[in-house]
């Protein structure tokens with residue numbers, strides 16, 4: 001069973017995160033499809049949820065699935081308050097939050113996910129800011145825009161590092177994306193939507209099945 005501050009690393013399957021969930025049906029579909037993590041966006045977005053909604057949705061999520069709150073440069077007290085009220089177990093940060101910000105949330109017991117756009121001057125390394133997991137994304141998060149994943153395998157995390165690939169993934173391209181980038185797991189939002197901010201249960205199920213059928217590349 002996964003604890004706060006850790007992520008499951010006991011299988012050779014890809015870790016699968018479905019992000020931007022807003023309804024009971026979204027959550028139930030993702031859990032039934034076998035997601036390892038579900039994400040709730042608290043930043044300004046068509047997918048934004050408030051703390052009460054996230055709390056209601058989190059209560060439906062079984063213990064073995066990680067609940068993740070997504071933030072971008074919000075004041076730290078707001079993140080603590082929203083994450084606490086919602087009862088989420090992990091915080092995913094997309095902005096320019098620094099080491100002290102990570103340390104504070106880490107001390108609060110939250111699993112920490114650092115999102116970074118690939119192509120930054122210095123290739124990111126998982127753990128640099130105290131995060132448990134790195135997420136390599138497109139320059140605009142949640143945009144559904146793919147990037148050149150092929151550069152990531154060689155240039156970014158070292159062998160065996162935990163990192164999630166995100167940005168423009170879909171049920172149709174996830175297999176090729178994993179072969180190109182060699183991530184530890186995958187994260188999707190736009191690619192499982194029928195219109196911006198509205199999830200499609202059939203696409204969630206198809207994405208999870210396609211990702212589940214793709215073995216995690218060896219470290």
Ligand SMILES: O=C(O)c1ccccc1NCC(=O)[C@H](O)[C@H](O)COP(=O)(O)O
Pocket residue numbers: 019020041043044045046047070071072094135137138140141142143144145166167168169187188189190191
């Ligand atoms: O989804 C948003 O609108 C959003 C807003 C602000 C910060 C992060 C946001 N989303 C993060 C994600 O949903 C994922 O981590 C990832 O970027 C998914 O991207 P995509 O599958 O390309 O939509």
